[in-house]
Amino acid sequence: MWTGFFLTMLAAAVFLYAPGFFVLKALRAESVVAFCCAPLVTIPLYIVLSALYPSLGVFASWSTLFVPCLAVGVAAWLVSFVLFRSSKPRFARIDSCGSFFSGRLSADWTILVLYIAVGFVAVSTVFVANLSSPDSFLQTWDNVHHLSSVQAFVEAGNYSSFTTTSYPLPEDKAIDPFANDSAFYPSAWHCLVAMAMTFSGATCATAANAVNAFLSAMVLPASMFVLLRTLFAGRRAVVYAGAFVSVLFAAFPWGFLTFGPLYPNLLSYVLIPAAAAVFVKMFARGLVVWQRAVLGFVFVSSLVALALSQPNAVFSLGVFLAPYCVVLAMRLAGAKRIPDSARPWAKVAFALLAIVVIAGIWCVMYKMPFLRAVVGFDWPAKAEPVQALANIGLLSFMDTPAQPILALVVATGVVAALVDRSRRWIVFSYAFACVIYFFDMATNGFLKHLLSGFWYTDQWRTAAMAALFAVPLAALGAATIARGMRALVMRIAAPGDDALRYGRAALAAVPLVLATAVAFPAFDFAGVHRVESASSVVGDRVEKQNAEVPLNMLGDDERRFVDEVQKVVGEDELIINEPDDGSIFLYGLDGMRTYYRYFTGYGLESGESEDSFLIRGHLDEIATNAEVKEAIERLGAEYVLVLDQGEVEPRGPNGEARRFLPVHGVSKEAWQGIVDITDETPGFEVVLSEGDMRLYRIVA
Secondary structure (H helix, E strand, C coil): CHHHHHHHHHHHHHHHHHHHHHHHHHCCECHHHHHHHHHHHHHHHHHHHHHHHHHHCCCCCHHHHHHHHHHHHHHHHHHHHHHCCCCCCCECCCCCCCCCHHHCCCHHHHHHHHHHHHHHHHHHHHCHHHCCCCCCCCCCHHHHHHHHHHHHHHHHCCCCCCCECCCCCHHHHCCCCECCCCECCCCHHHHHHHHHHHHHCCCHHHHHHHHHHHHHHHHHHHHHHHHHHHHCCCCHHHHHHHHHHCCCCHHHHHHHHHCCCCHHHHHHHHHHHHHHHHHHHHCCCCCCHHHHHHHHHHHHHHHHHHHCCCCHHHHHHHHHHHHHHHHHHHHHHCCCCCCHHHHHHHHHHHHHHHHHHHHHHHHHHHCCHHHHHHHCCCCCCCCCHHHHHHHHHHCCCCCCCCCHHHHHHHHHHHHHHHHCHHHCHHHHHHHHHHHHHHHHHHCCCHHHHHHHHHHCCCHHHHHHHHHHHHHHHHHHHHHHHHHHHHHHHHHHCCCCHHHHHHHHHHHHHHHHHHHHHHCCCCEEECCCEEECCHHHHHHHHHHHHHCCCCCCCCCHHHHHHHHHHHHHCCCCCCEEECHHHCHHHHHHHHCCCECCCCCCCCCHHHCECHHHHHHHHHHHHCCCCHHHHHHHHHHCCCEEEECCCCCCCCECCCCCECCCCHHHCCCHHHHHHHHCCCCCCCCEEEEEEECCEEEEEECC
16 A cells, blocks of 8 residues: 555656646746746646536546646647757746756755755654554545545546536436535645546545645745745855755644645645745846746746635735835835935835735735635634744744744844845745734634635634745754854864865754754653654654544444445445444545535535435434435435444543544434434344444335
8 A cells, every 4th residue: 555655646746747847948947947836837737627628528537637738848848949949048047056066966956855855754754654554544624525526536537626526426416415516616636636546546545645745745845945046046055954944844734734634725835935936036137028927927827826726825925925025116116217315215105005005905805705705714713912922932833832943043044034135025924924823813803804814714824824934034044053153163173174174064964953953753751751842743643643543533443344335335326324423534535425425514494405304314214204215215325324323432541532523513413314223223124233333225
C-alpha cells in the first residue's frame, strides 16, 4: 500500500507541474520561475477542461485531462523556442541568488532543492510517519465531502466544480434523497486527487494522504521560494534561511491537516506565495509592456487557481498585497510630473486614497449576495483578548504549544524589515492578518464578521493566514541573526581565510540550528516534566486522529466487517444505512452504494424525498406499513447495514470521546426507523452478524 502512496505523490507532482511549466517556458519564463509557478497555470487548465467535458460527453480521467494540457504546453513551448531561440528568457526575470559549483548548477536550483528536501523531511516526520497506514484518514465532518466527491469524480468521469454531488451516476440520481442536489464547490483539490488516484490505482484515502503530503512537502516550499526570491532579490542569505522556516509554523500547513480537515484550503494557501510573487514582479521597475502583460495573464490565472481551490485564498492574497498596493500608490506620487515640494503631501494623499479604495472593495464584497452565507457563518470567539494577543506574540495561534524561539526569529525579522524601507510593507501585511485573527479569535459581532467573514470566521483559517505571512519575516529574521553570528565568529577568529571560512559556516549553520531548536522531538525530564515542541504535538495529533481504534466513528473492526459485507452484496446493490454509525464514509472510501451519503439537511422542508423521510423514520415497520414497503420497492433496496446496534458508549475506558455521536449534531431520533431494527424485527433476515454490527436482507 505504501508503494501506491508514493506512486500517487509522484503522479500528483507530474500532473500539477508539467503542463504549467511548459506554458510558462513558452512565455519566456526562467526555468526556476516556470517550475515554481507552474501550478498557477496548470490548475485553471484542468478546471476549464473538466467543466467542458460533461457537455462534450468526454469521460474525465488523468489521461483525458493531463495529456491534452501537456500537449498544449509542449506545443506552445516548441513554437516559442523556434521563434525566440536566439533570445534569453526575459519574463519574470528576478535577480538570481548567484552562481554555485562554478556555474554548473545555479544557486537558484540548489536552494530550491534545499527547500523541497527540508519540506520532505518535515512532512515525513510530522505527517507521514504518524499515519497508522497509507489509507488511514481523519474521521471528521469535512472528510465526508472530500472523500465522497473524489469517489464521485472517479466513478462518473465528471470532475467539474460546477456539478459536485455524492450521487453522480444515473442510477444514483434516481435514488438520491435530494432531487437535483448537484451544486458548485471549488474542487481543484478533488480533481488532483482523482487524477492521481486513477493513475496509481490507490484507494481514495491513500490518494488524499499522498496529495496532502506532496502539497506540504513540495508545493508550499517551492511557492515560498519564488516569493522570497522576489521579495529579497540579491539577498541570498534570506532566501537560503527561508528553506528552514517555511514549514515550521504549527498553524500552517499542519493545522489544515488536523482540523476540518481543510484540504482544499491547503491547496489554495500553498499557491498564495507564488501568486504574490507574480503580482509583485508585475509592478517591478524596468519591465516593458509585453512583460507586464504576460505577468498580468499569469496573475489572473493564479486568481482562477485560488478561487477554484478555495475562494477565501483570494482574500488572503488581497490581505498580503494590500500594503504593497499602498506602496505602489505612493510610488505614483513620486512621479517626475509632480513638483518636488508637493511630493510628500502627494504620497500621503495617494496612500490614503489607496486605503479608501481597498476598504471600499472589501465592503462591497462583504455585501455581495453570493457571499452572504459565507460571511454570515459564525464560529464564536475562543479566547479572551489578552490570550489572543499572547497567541499572536508566541505563535500559538490555535490549539498548539507556544513557539517562543520562532516568535523571536519573527520579531527580529519585523525589526529588520521596518529598518528597510523597501520591505517595510511586509510587516503591515503580517500585522493586517494578525488583526483579522485577533478579532476572529477574541470577539463576536459585526466587526468580527466584517474582518474575518470571508474565512467563515474560522479561527483555524485566519490563524493559518497569519502564519503563512510570517514566513518571509522569519526568513529575514533568521538571516539577520545568522549575519550577526557571522560577524561575531569572524571577530573572534584570527584574520585571514580561516575567519572568512568560519563566518560562512556560521551563516549556513544558524538557520539549521534555529529550525532544529524550534522543531525538536518531544522528550522527558524523567519524573519532572515532558518537553514538547509544536511539531511534536502536531505529530502526536496526527497519530491519534489516524489511529484505528474502536472509538473511531468507523473503527478497524467495522472496516473488516464492511469488507465481509462487500463480498456478500453485489456492487450495484443499494444498501440502506444510518450515516452517523460510520457508514457515511463507506461510499467515499470503497464506493459502497449506500443510500445516505450526507450527515445533515434532512427534512421535507429541506427538499428531502418522501421515500427517504419514510425510510428514516419507519423502516422497522416495513412488515406492517405498506407505504414504507412501497418506498423500498421504488428504490430497489435489498439490504440494511447497521454498524452500531443498541446504545453507543460516549466515552472509552480512558475518557476518550467517541467521534460524531448525536451530541455532535446528529440526532438518533432522525434515524429511528433504522436504529430500532433488531434480529427479531419482522421483515428482516440476518445475513452477517458480529458484535453490534449487522447486515440484514429485507424480506418483507
